[in-house]
Amino acid sequence: MLNLHKNHRNLVLLAFIVFVVLSVGVAIIPAYQMQGYEPIPGQQDLTVQERRGLDIYIAEGCVGCHTQQVRNIEMDAQWGDRPALASDYYYSKKRLDIWRQSPSLLGSERTGPDLTNIGARQPADEWHLLHLYNPRLVVEASIMPQYTWMFHIKDTLQLNDKDITLPRSITEMTGSDVVVAGPDAIDLVAYLKSLQQFSFEDYDPPMDFIPALPKNATAGVGAAASKNPEGAGLFQNNCAACHQTNGRGVKGAFPPLAGSMIVNDKNPEQLIQIIMMGYDARPEYGAMPGLGNNLTDEEIKAITDHERSSWGNNAPEVPLETITRIRDSISNLPI
Numbered sequence: 001m002l003n004l005h006k007n008h009r010n011l012v013l014l015a016f017i018v019f020v021v022l023s024v025g026v027a028i029i030p031a032y033q034m035q036g037y038e039p040i041p042g043q044q045d046l047t048v049q050e051r052r053g054l055d056i057y058i059a060e061g062c063v064g065c066h067t068q069q070v071r072n073i074e075m076d077a078q079w080g081d082r083p084a085l086a087s088d089y090y091y092s093k094k095r096l097d098i099w100r101q102s103p104s105l106l107g108s109e110r111t112g113p114d115l116t117n118i119g120a121r122q123p124a125d126e127w128h129l130l131h132l133y134n135p136r137l138v139v140e141a142s143i144m145p146q147y148t149w150m151f152h153i154k155d156t157l158q159l160n161d162k163d164i165t166l167p168r169s170i171t172e173m174t175g176s177d178v179v180v181a182g183p184d185a186i187d188l189v190a191y192l193k194s195l196q197q198f199s200f201e202d203y204d205p206p207m208d209f210i211p212a213l214p215k216n217a218t219a220g221v222g223a224a225a226s227k228n229p230e231g232a233g234l235f236q237n238n239c240a241a242c243h244q245t246n247g248r249g250v251k252g253a254f255p256p257l258a259g260s261m262i263v264n265d266k267n268p269e270q271l272i273q274i275i276m277m278g279y280d281a282r283p284e285y286g287a288m289p290g291l292g293n294n295l296t297d298e299e300i301k302a303i304t305d306h307e308r309s310s311w312g313n314n315a316p317e318v319p320l321e322t323i324t325r326i327r328d329s330i331s332n333l334p335i
Helices: 008-034 048-059 086-092 125-133 183-193 229-238 269-277 297-307 320-331
Strands: 151-155 177-181
Touching: 048 183, 125 183, 177 183, 229 297, 269 297, 269 320, 297 320
Parallel strands: none
Antiparallel strands: 151 177
């Protein structure tokens, strides 16, 4: 018998053997197996600015509340088109030095929403900067702290062409002072916008089976989902962060859809054009990016029908042929 309670040499030897076995099984073998993965074709490496943003993301402990992993469960369907793969993180691998790997960006909880595809869900700089300055401005129920230290006050007479300012109506600044985004905020936004889930249609990853996400999942889209589940889910994923789930928008930043003349117009063409091409004609509001390249005609119909029948709006459904005709006319415009 080893007689460990008296023979300390055997005790230390056994502890060392257990340590080695666990290290090989838990760390070395999985790390070796990960070396066989390749990036998804078309997936770009992080730029210098995006890597600076990655450093800030790690330093601020964003991983403590946000994940970057889509799981194969129904509630995750709103975060991406497919479950996450190891190849998704190929270019985000970053060593702190020769001995240490950077902290995992996958996260362990979702106190805040998953960021796997945040670059596609929120492509506008204005939204991200407002969210960092005061999250409650764009997400009423957010518990995320304000990152006001990433911004500074500047006199308008001292502004230069490179300065990115926040809307004065939002920041409630008076006189000639405005809030200007600092370099850390700009770099962090650049990293967040780089987080987009790439397709693997032409990619053959070293996995025997890649599960698909459940279809038509509408978890967390609110009571309106009962009338138009697909439209409510698409609205939640593409529009609600700015216009809010209740359709009221954010005063001075994003216009309300509830009671909107454009949304309730019997002729839906202007609304469809705005969704497809974006909108930046009203200086009191932030610019809206176009979604035409990211959504099919059927998805745009679902969103418009949801907007035109929710929050007290009462406009007729949009014919699919109208959306197809408008898309064709837009594609024929001279570049």
